Amino acid sequence: MSKYNTLKGVADIYTPEIYRWQTIEDTAREVFTLYGFSEIRTPIIEYTEVFTRSIGQSTDIVDKEMYTFNDRGGRGISLRPEGTASVVRCYVQNNLHTLPAPQRFYYTGAMFRYERPQKGRFRQFHQIGAEVFGSEGPKVDAEMLSMINVLLKRLNINDTTLEINSIGCRECRPNFRAAIVAFFSEKEAHLCTDCKVRLKNNPLRLLDCKNEACATLRGGLPSIPDYLCDNCRGHHQRLKDLLDTLKISFVENPMIVRGLDYYTRTTFEVTTQHLGAQKAVIAGGRYDNLVQEFGGPPATAAIGFAIGMERMAELMEDSSARCQPPTRLYFAPLGKEAEAISLSLCESLRLRGIGVLCGEGDLSLKRHMKIADRFNAAFVIIIGQEEIDRGETLWRRLSDGQQGIAGITRIEEYLALIP
RNA sequence: GUGAGCAUAGCUCAAUUGGUUAGAGCACUGGACUGUGGCUCCAGGGGCUGGGGGUUCAAGUCCCCUUGUUCACCCCA
Numbered sequence: 001m002s003k004y005n006t007l008k009g010v011a012d013i014y015t016p017e018i019y020r021w022q023t024i025e026d027t028a029r030e031v032f033t034l035y036g037f038s039e040i041r042t043p044i045i046e047y048t049e050v051f052t053r054s055i056g057q058s059t060d061i062v063d064k065e066m067y068t069f070n071d072r073g074g075r076g077i078s079l080r081p082e083g084t085a086s087v088v089r090c091y092v093q094n095n096l097h098t099l100p101a102p103q104r105f106y107y108t109g110a111m112f113r114y115e116r117p118q119k120g121r122f123r124q125f126h127q128i129g130a131e132v133f134g135s136e137g138p139k140v141d142a143e144m145l146s147m148i149n150v151l152l153k154r155l156n157i158n159d160t161t162l163e164i165n166s167i168g169c170r171e172c173r174p175n176f177r178a179a180i181v182a183f184f185s186e187k188e189a190h191l192c193t194d195c196k197v198r199l200k201n202n203p204l205r206l207l208d209c210k211n212e213a214c215a216t217l218r219g220g221l222p223s224i225p226d227y228l229c230d231n232c233r234g235h236h237q238r239l240k241d242l243l244d245t246l247k248i249s250f251v252e253n254p255m256i257v258r259g260l261d262y263y264t265r266t267t268f269e270v271t272t273q274h275l276g277a278q279k280a281v282i283a284g285g286r287y288d289n290l291v292q293e294f295g296g297p298p299a300t301a302a303i304g305f306a307i308g309m310e311r312m313a314e315l316m317e318d319s320s321a322r323c324q325p326p327t328r329l330y331f332a333p334l335g336k337e338a339e340a341i342s343l344s345l346c347e348s349l350r351l352r353g354i355g356v357l358c359g360e361g362d363l364s365l366k367r368h369m370k371i372a373d374r375f376n377a378a379f380v381i382i383i384g385q386e387e388i389d390r391g392e393t394l395w396r397r398l399s400d401g402q403q404g405i406a407g408i409t410r411i412e413e414y415l416a417l418i419p
Numbered sequence: 420g421u422g423a424g425c426a427u428a429g430c431u432c433a434a435u436u437g438g439u440u441a442g443a444g445c446a447c448u449g450g451a452c453u454g455u456g457g458c459u460c461c462a463g464g465g466g467c468u469g470g471g472g473g474u475u476c477a478a479g480u481c482c483c484c485u486u487g488u489u490c491a492c493c494c495c496a
Contacts, residue, residue, distance in 0.1 A: 276490075
């Protein structure tokens with residue numbers, strides 16, 4: 001075995017799987033454009049600080065999952081583990097706040113996290129994400145969730161649930177956090193070992209521990225909405241009202257706290273039951289302080305989300321994925337002269353926008369037929385010596401075997417074959 | 420990083436309590452049909468049974484190690 005294999009947790013994507021991916025990408029571009037988003041492309045590598053400062057030093061992502069290394073110049077560099085940090089860096093670096101507000105961007109591309117692969121989780125995975133800068137109002141939250149809704153509908157993906165939550169802002173989160181700490185401190189002895197650490201480092205994450213014992217302890221937990229300040233409470237209520245107006249169904253899930261430190265107020269996930277343990281297909285939220293923390297204009301509120309491509313593609317497996325566009329005509333030349341004629345006919349047809357394939361002149365007709373069939377061609381155009389002598393070609397429709405003749409150089413007659 | 424399962428042809432899988440030459444379907448190539456595909460029939464190529472070591476008269480099968488993979492935990496898209 002001297003063959004090379006892919007690295008652990010990365011994958012080649014090709015036909016027919018690639019058509020599902022293209023459908024998702026094409027549809028997302030279309031829908032996002034309708035909502036006023038324009039594409040943004042940022043590098044896959046950044047200074048490591050771009051990620052550690054935004055995502056949070058104590059999160060799992062930067063703590064143990066980043067591909068980090070020094071380049072030949074000794075610069076500390078990381079492969080991006082997610083998209084938002086780079087977009088924010090780009091926004092600040094290029095003073096994009098000077099564009100008409102709010103600014104809307106979407107991106108697509110590969111992300112990297114050093115994790116143990118499992119269903120729906122890879123070391124190189126792909127996201128389509130969108131970000132809006134410069135609007136604090138819940139209208140943007142609702143609009144974004146509506147955009148997601150439209151995308152899912154267009155892709156024929158049902159069976160998903162939109163879950164929303166609010167985790168407060170700089171003003172009210174400390175109160176809430178203190179209440180959580182107080183609540184669990186009494187029960188610390190009964191918490192799992194992970195949660196004992198969380199109690200000190202990141203108490204919010206006590207909320208979504210899956211350990212049964214911890215889940216039981218959560219009974220009687222102070223309710224998050226009770227601790228939101230008036231502004232955050234108002235924001236959250238307004239969002240829910242707008243979602244109702246737009247007839248977007250959702251459930252409130254006070255346990256959504258997200259694993260990245262930059263989130264404020266609205267957080268949300270689109271979940272499914274079809275992906276094993278990885279139920280989040282799309283996730284995102286507000287990050288009203290991050291732009292300022294990156295040195296951008298103060299009080300630049302922002303919100304964004306990311307779609308997991310691999311997970312999305314898996315959901316589409318039974319759904320209406322676009323198939324490879326069929327080759328409409330297959331040219332079957334018999335002999336060198338016929339091959340040359342076929343080749344130039346093919347070029348003419350391609351210039352007219354018709355997808356055609358040209359076989360090789362030294363194949364038997366039987367081989368040609370088999371190949372045409374395998375490529376799903378609608379018609380085979382047979383050109384042998386007899387045809388050349390008569391100045392015409394023989395066409396055969398593969399679906400029913402009907403045959404006819406066409407003038408050898410009359411492009412219109414080939415075009416006419418195609419419905 | 421932790422735990423469990425699985426590695427046999429390109430793919431999906433067989434192979435009695437350990438037993439002699441490791442099989443089948445699909446796919447591929449050729450033929451039946453020398454200028455006509457799909458369906459059918461026939462034939463052919465393909466394997467160090469993931470790798471290494473051990474037990475045994477005998478190992479695809481049992482044991483150990485290793486690598487890969489799958490699923491789950493942590494966490495996340």
